[in-house]
Amino acid sequence: MRQYTLKNTHGMELRVLDYGGIIASLAVPDRTGRVDDVVLGFDRLEDYERSSPYYGAIIGRFGNRIARGRFTLDGRTYTLATNDGPNHLHGGVKGFDKVVWEVSPFERQDSRGLVLRYTSPDGEEGYPGTLRTTVTYTLTEGNELIFDYEGTSDRATPVNLTQHSYFNLAGEGAGNVLGHELTLNANSFTPVDSTLIPTGEIRGVTGTPFDFRAPTAIGARIGQDEEQLRYGRGYDHNFVLDKDAGAPASTSLAARVFEPSSGRVMEVHTTEPGVQFYSGNFLDGTLRGKRGAVYSPRSGFTLETQHFPDSPNHQAFPSTVLVPGAEYRSRTVLRFRVR
Ligand code: BGC
Secondary structure (H helix, E strand, O other): OOEEEEEOOOOOEEEEEOEOOOEEEEEEEOOOOOEEEOEOOOOOHHHHHHOOOOOOOEEOOEOOEEHHHEEEEOOEEEEOOOOEOOEEEOOOOOOHHHOEOEEEEEEOOOEEEEEEEEEEOOOHHHOOOOEEEEEEEEEEOOOEEEEEEEEEEOOOEEOEOEEOOOEOOOOOOOOOOOOOEEEEOEEEEEOEOOOOOEOOOOEEOOOOOOOOOOOEEOOOOOOOOOHHHHHHOOOEEEEEEOOOOOOOOOOEEEEEEEOOOOOEEEEEEEOOOEEEEEOOOOOOOOOEOHHHOEOOOOOOEEEEEEOOOOHHHOOOOOOOEEOOOOOEEEEEEEEEEEO
């Protein structure tokens, strides 16, 4: 395994592994200039290989779940690995989080980064087509971390790449994230069944604990006795982002997170139509984190920008099918500042 370090001149530092493209640490200054690592993970590289809830990893070929690991495309039914109860999750048994990426560093005037490449062979985890993917991580002097995803395939195949970093803006290991104030630019979300597969409904957030259109603490309503929160044991849902109808493919604000004690703010901008907000409900403290940290439930959150879960089985959702000759392109920008 190889490790790469990127720094900017404002105190940000990023460590990336070729294994899974994992972001192993992300140091960000707080309002006093103190730098903390804001992502959950392990100290030792081997720990990521042993067992990890996708800490910091690239997710592919398909972010989130595909019901029963089955979908039909061009009249053919494909069977994928099922690795989450009855469903397929995050690309299967050996998804893009568990492969070794070929990494090439680059430097520009106001940024530096890494180009990660992986070619997924035809049939891998049950998916059709040879899928060539490139993921570029760029750290800018503007305190942005940019993820650019590109891909081509020689056969039609669903593709939905994302990044699975778990954040705690007070610093990893600094307790739970319930006091973080979250804003989501989403008027609706996709409710799920008890196995966390979208029912197909697009439900308005008005009057529900899923309304984050104004800044609200993650913990403010997470304990409500509500069916969707019960299914996810908290938040584990895809939010339908409000996109500019005139420019649906350009980046727009998806989320803003503010952590009051440190003053850190993270904004998420994306070209994607959805974001999975997961409040780390399934973290259970059994896997010791960095310096032995116990990551209890809700000690980190993810904001996975992506197309909607189980899209291959929902005609009404934006399509995730990549056809030969077309290019998959997706961009997400994390912007850090303090308040
Ligand atoms: C999913 C959760 C899952 C977690 C895996 C998230 O993206 O939405 O349901 O448990 O990844 O650690």
